[in-house]
Amino acid sequence: MWRIPNRIAGAAVGLSASAGVLAAYLLTLAPGVVWSGAGIDSGDFAAAVAVGGVPHPTGYPTLMLLGLAVRPIPLGDLAFRLNVLTAFAAAGSLIPLGLLAARLRPRSGLPISLPEAASAAAVLTLYGLAPLVWSNAIVTEVYALASLLLWSAVYAAVRARTNALGDSAARWWAFASGMLLGLGTGAHITVALGAPALMAILLRGRWGSRLGRRPAAVAALGLVAGCSVFAYLPFAASLDPPINWGDPSNLERFWSVVSGEIYRPRVGGSDVGTTAAKAAWLLGQPARQLTWVLLPLLAAGGASLTRRHAWAALATGWIALSALAVGALYNSRDDEVLILPVLAVAAVWSLVGVDQVARLATAARTSIGRLVAAVLPALLIATAVIRGTELAPEVSMRDATHTQAFAHAALAQADANTVILTQDDRATFPLWYERYAPDGKSDVTIVDLRLWQFAWYRESLGRRSGLSTAAPPDQLLTAGAWPSSRPLWAVDIEVSGNRSAEVLATVRTLNEP
Amino acid sequence: MNRWLTAGMAAALVVLLVAAALWPSAPPPARAQTAPDVRLRETETPPARKTAGPPDASRLTLRLSSAALVEDGRALADGADLTLLAQPTYAALPGAGPNLVRISPAITVTARDAGGRDIGLSPTARLTFSQPGAASAGMYRLNGDAWHPVETVAVGQGLVVQPVGPGTYALFGALPPDWTVRHDVLTALALNAARLVVDDLAPKS
Structure with a gap:
């Protein structure tokens, strides 16, 4: 043999x-x-x-x-x-x-x-x-x-x-x-x-x-x-x-x-x-x-x-x-x-x-x-x-195209200086990627409210986007201190399963500039 | 090491692995995410408002002058009113492909006959906004007061409407990946569904 x-x-x-x-x-x-x-x-x-x-x-x-x-x-x-x-x-x-x-x-x-x-x-x-x-x-x-x-x-x-x-x-x-x-x-x-x-x-x-x-x-x-x-x-x-x-x-x-x-x-x-x-x-x-x-x-x-x-x-x-x-x-x-x-x-x-x-x-x-x-x-x-x-x-993840489709659609719809609030990895990370990819949209700011607790995050956001670091944007909005000209959105994530198609991300507008 | 001792250890290992695999325990429900949980926040920051009130609803009432909308096997009579209440938001559409954007979480469709009585729509009924020569069906963008065709949008049958509840339908539009999607365009697309109905149902004079 x-x-x-x-x-x-x-x-x-x-x-x-x-x-x-x-x-x-x-x-x-x-x-x-x-x-x-x-x-x-x-x-x-x-x-x-x-x-x-x-x-x-x-x-x-x-x-x-x-x-x-x-x-x-x-x-x-x-x-x-x-x-x-x-x-x-x-x-x-x-x-x-x-x-x-x-x-x-x-x-x-x-x-x-x-x-x-x-x-x-x-x-x-x-x-x-x-x-x-x-x-x-x-x-x-x-x-x-x-x-x-x-x-x-x-x-x-x-x-x-x-x-x-x-x-x-x-x-x-x-x-x-x-x-x-x-x-x-x-x-x-x-x-x-x-x-x-x-x-x-x-x-x-x-x-x-x-x-x-x-x-x-x-x-x-x-x-x-x-x-x-x-x-x-x-x-x-x-x-x-x-x-x-x-x-x-x-x-x-x-x-x-x-x-x-x-x-x-x-x-x-x-x-x-x-x-x-x-x-x-x-x-x-x-x-x-x-x-x-x-x-x-x-x-x-x-x-x-x-x-x-x-x-x-x-x-x-x-x-x-x-x-x-x-x-x-x-x-x-x-x-x-x-x-x-x-x-x-x-x-x-x-x-x-x-x-x-x-x-x-x-x-x-x-x-x-x-x-x-x-x-x-x-x-x-x-x-x-x-x-x-x-x-x-x-x-298989071959058909898992929903994530970038969401991020692309969300950023494409955002006007200049829009701030998007997130509280979920599923929203934050794809938006980051779409924002910072080589051809990303540079005039949108993504704020993960969970990271707001960290000084390094607040400092970085303040330097880059001109955001006030006194309080998170949602609190500023509630207090009436959010600049009226700046669109503020939030992303909601609904998860019904482990597959890509079982995650639904929805964008809400929090203010009407 | 003694041959029988190693054989015994091997048998014990198999028993242990089998017992562990058969042990009736569910996967651990540990689901912390990569970014630290909100509970770890040092500041007493409440989460973002869950809702900011309903978005501006765009209501459009159409008068059907010709009965061509067939729902649940019945034709709507002449003079029936069809109301679409669109709440334009947008989200990735699970399971439908990369470039489908859900224009609205729900569009409420109510129909009344000429006498003003509600026409019940069955929960499973599909509304199909078809028009003659569907291959040429397209989307239109509202520019000022005039509708202009958006030639780059290939939407197949134009729009897909799926029932999500009695009289409530989700409306989807297919958008190419490089197409700039804006809030106002989506609103226009939502309204354009009604436009298609009008195009389809209005008597051809």
Whole structure:
């Protein structure tokens, strides 16, 4: 039987699955910014890229820098370009997972048969088509990029460990590992939780010697280098962009932004029972998201890792458990997505499980073993195809054009100097994008009343629009202090479901200039 | 590590994941948004007024001189009055495409016969403002007192009217994405629905 050489097995599996899911992502890609599903923040990100600004905390400098790189590319709308970037990052994140699993599988020194490679590619595809992964791959978000960088860092750490101590290649892999983790932290702050996993990979069994500790020290240097992307935030803020959350132009405000100070009230706060129930629900996500078919493979892979590469089981287990804890303790609209690393770990373990099951089936030399070896690839491929076909209409954002249509219509109707009041992300972010996109309407001011509490926001509005910062515009109107010549509008949002078409935005005029 | 111990741990992991997946708990209702919640505001700022009073209503009363409007299988008699009460606001139209703008959340249509008695419109009745040669149907913009065709607007059958309640219809107009939509134009579009009725129902002399 034709076999794939061991040295390219991981890349072959990762690339084939990546190409498959990329096609699915591009076919279901959102056409621009959206106000539903995983894309509610897409307008904030796209507007921030458009003006070279700072999006909501923690600032996401890695995404901003990549966004600035794709901004000049003449391919459709800027928001569409960023969606394409996200899709590529999400599809690309499957490659380090495939490479990592190839290093950890029980028969890692041997070539891999085509059916086994197909099984592995199907497992990775099931991960890429998990609703949580898919929905975050087709509209501008940070989680796909964070996943790509986290798992690239873990793979680089494994490469550093498998090279001989003192080898220059080991040092480079260690440096790359730390740097990728730093860049990942710039994509999403929770990637920093992968640092102990990297240290576990690099240091286990080597702590006793100075030479053994060197890769970890080099990785720490790489981490510092990667985290230098955060310098983007004060630099961007110093240019006073209109989207400038927290204005991180001094140290105190910088720390406030990168530490997510305004979101701290969302950490904890629930009673133990509620938190435990949420944790249980999140723990059930691997079965729901990746299908029940993978559970036996996941268990087989976990057992294999524990016996052969305990350090890898420990490292990946840490990543999964820390993500689960963060997901359980953090309360926000998108807290569910914080367990994406759990799904990725489940995918890696399942990939190892594929090899383990194939090894056992081959070793058994029985009819049952042959049956398992024959059925497993077909079962996994069929599951991936059915899963993708079933989920595509549900996940797809291809027709999610309502958001920009609303923002375009609202701004197009606004007279010069109109002030539009918002109190919902779904209104604020698309209006920001439409306002600050390259051909946006420059004489309209959008005021999110929820941000009025912050001095940096009031100051920025006052500087740009000449608005009085003494009180919010709606209060000034009530008090009769609103300039009669300046139209004041408000946007109401009605939400009846999670899909783009189930959000209705209505503009009201609050005064008649 | 002992083979049986790892097998036992693997089995326990499967049981745990299965139990968690089958646990009868609903998704957590955590729905805080990206921007901080209003409750976090340091100042006692009340939210924007929920309503600022009804927008100026544009009322247009039409006298039907020829019975051509068929509603619920019945023809409106000559001399019936048809009143449209339009409240021009605008919103993205869910589920209908990128360039459809809902001109009014509702247009109230009341019909009276020649004797002044109300004609009940069924809740599910669709009003179709069709006119002969619908392919040439277009929209008109009110410029001063005169209607001028807006040639860049391709609206298919002109207007779509959907029932949202007894005698209440939502009116939609299709607008190209680069078309400047202004409040007064939307008002004109809303009124233009009546114009289409007149065009359609007025006797051809």
